[in-house]
Amino acid sequence: MNRRRALTTAAVVATAGAAVALTFPAFAGTGERERPAGDTAAERPLAAPEVLAALSRDFNLTTEQATDRLAVEREATAAVRAVRATAGAAWAGAWLNDDADTLTIAVTDRALADDIRAAGAEPRIVANSAATLDTVKAALDTNAAEAAESIPGWYVDASSNTVVVLARADVPDAESAARDFAVASGVDPAAVRVEASQEAPKPLFDIVGGDAYTVGNARCSIGFAVVGGFVTAGHCGRAGTDSRGVNNAPQGEFAVSSFPQDDFAVVRTNADWTPTASVNDYNGGVLPVAGAEVAPVGASVCRSGSTTGLHCGEVQALNATVNYAEGTVTGLTRTSVCAEPGDSGGSFIAGDQAQGVTSGGSGDCTRGGVTFFQPVAEILERNNLTLVTTGDAGTPPATPPATEPPATAPPATAPPATEPPAEDVDCAAEGGVQRRGTIDRPGQRRDAVRFRAPAGTHAACLAAPAGADFDLYLQQQVDGGRWITVARAATESGTETLTFEGGAGNYRYRVASASGAGDFQLRFAVN
Template sequence: MAGTSPSGTGVTPQSDGVAPKLLAAMKRDLGLSAEEATARINRAAWASGVATQLRVTSGDAYAGSWLGADGTTLNIGITDESLAGAVRAAGAQPKLVERSVAELDSAKKALDGTATKADSDLPGWYVDVAANKVVVKALAGDTDHAKELAEDAGLPTSAVKVVTVKEAPRTLADVVGAQPYFIDLDGGQARCSIGFAVEGGFVTAGHCGAAGTETTDFEGLDQGVVAASVFPGDADMGFVQTGANVGLQPFVDDFKNNALPVGGSTEAPVGAAVCRSGSTTGLFCGTILAKNETVNYPEGAVTGLTRTDVCAEGGDSGGSWFSGDQAQGVTSGGSGDCTVGGETFFQPVTEILETNDLTLLTTTAGAGGGASTPPVEASTAPPAEATTPPADNGGHHHRRGHHR
């Protein structure tokens, strides 16, 4: 949020513990009580610190981390059974696997390097640490194409899993002309959503304007200019440098007249609960499904995105993703919508900050961080009443000349 509100009304900052509206959204979308939702958020923050520590101590034998389906069990993949004791001592469950995370990442990079324009009809590929394989997505009837790409990349069949998806992803900028802003494009105007306030402006999606593009706020007033943008390619990230008249605040609008606090940017693990807010659909929550995914959009491939089961729609692009009060990323694209559901990808915010040497604006009372002991798991309790989100606006293949 950059000091504006789409309704022209103020929003109320919330900074004590986990914001009630966020807990209500997690109840609605994940079926969690307030106690369970808070426990999930705290557990994810703890897991991030433990996974980082074990990645260092496990060295080349580290094979990734993920939270189980219960959202509380931290699993650590290892290729050396002698490390199991250290993993258990840290409060996690060891999983002995064949391939290290470095080997999986290398296999995924081989797919990135082998793919040509002819492979853009494959929705994408990613590392599945829980399966200890690289997954290639294909539309119905196109699985042979996915297997062909993996073969041409030199990957053994045992290291690859092909999954069929119903729909190809798309970017979520809304060309019709977590608070909206606008950019002028040839033939019309695009609406996107602000990600997070940083010193000097805000971060957003790269497809929401090339460098040098001027932006306006919801009232049509001059807001700023896109100072940096990457899309497609290695990321979908942008930075808008705002004018002196724009107030920058460390909050996210939930579109229910509440400002949710931003306390930091500790990265949540696979399996963690995550929420997002955008100017079209408001606040929705779900689960992180995979990281470092390559996504083939109509505009080109983007690498390094995080996949979730949270819905989103046109105009939500650039909007805020967070786990508790910890910033996670900005909306890139996806498939489906918030009526039937779908998948959405986000660009990790830490990469945007590091690449552009930006400082995230945060509240003084950040919840989250690296606890040294596992948080207590919540008992089952009756869920609180949930709030309602704002209304919606708005074959066969031959060899493709891959180079090994």
């Protein structure tokens, strides 16, 4: 294997005056990332195959290079968290370069530079701390009503140690107007950088994201499932507005909606909908959501939307303000991911970590563009919500419709009424409907069975071959012939079980390989 140089960063322990190095392999060129011998965790995929495919396409990488990049970014995220905790007031930001093989840490205290450099990271000694730049941006936010229409927004840019104020390149004197705005806001001109821009951001209404839902005649998309419902974009509906799901069935009500200033909403769903820890990959499956760790500037991030599918780019800034025609929105994350109308409210995800819900953007997926998202961590904190993740117990509202060809597996009849109660179904027991199948390669999905069932309790057990990690999905056919995932079992064990209370209709079980390949056995019942 080619040995990549190590990219490291240090957490300075102030009380001991020592540096604790956090080392991780760098991503660069076409070399391979060296993994420790016997490290089974290193063999587990860092992201679903669809994420790797989208990263490979949008970053022009091989699948292994995309995997290596995600590994570096995961370690960089942990390193940034550790260094920030020890730098305190001297913290001024961090970012990965374009190839994600160099992590730069900015601080205002020169005494920290040697520790950072000795660990292998690139130190940057700057004049303004992150807190100072946030204060400058807050002053601009306070004066947002006075910003000219030629100013599409502003954001904190750690790499230049300034707050960037954008000025429309196609509007005469826009840059002068941007400078005047900064002066009128009472901020230090040295902390502001005016930059010409082609951007003309607008909220992305009429959209389907991870999963379509409608509000009146408008369509938007689910961002992420939370206990009791889901989060999405605030501009999609006002508090008290009803929503209908992808199958046009009553879904819920907007319990909270904030737009402008913020762009988030919380939809409380009815008992017919169950949250799942997944995002539509628009390739016939779903992406897992394991948490909400914030990715650093320079990290890759992917957006799922029904108009343009799965697209990826980089995080450009973590604290951006956008001046929409409807008003100013602050605290957004700026990305280089493209988006188009029909993508609003949808999911931004880094690896398997939820990042935010699509707010708006500029450009399209033909020419490229800029898209902003409302950070999901802030939505969860401000509304006291619990994100549904892959580690949660229970079966939580429905997940994305799979835009895929019809299942080719032969239909099966519904399990007979003489079967054992659904809750008694297990892989070793007799009875129930049994199906066997084979997964030929890691990442492959296969429909195990298709059947029509009456209203009742579904229960199933999937036994994977030794050493393999297979996940089980129960999907229901909705209006238009599309399939939505209504229940999912995805642990790291060799056996998956699930239960689901469902109405009468057409169902199918789908088996997907998280790792490994071989023969599987499925047993299921409905009562």
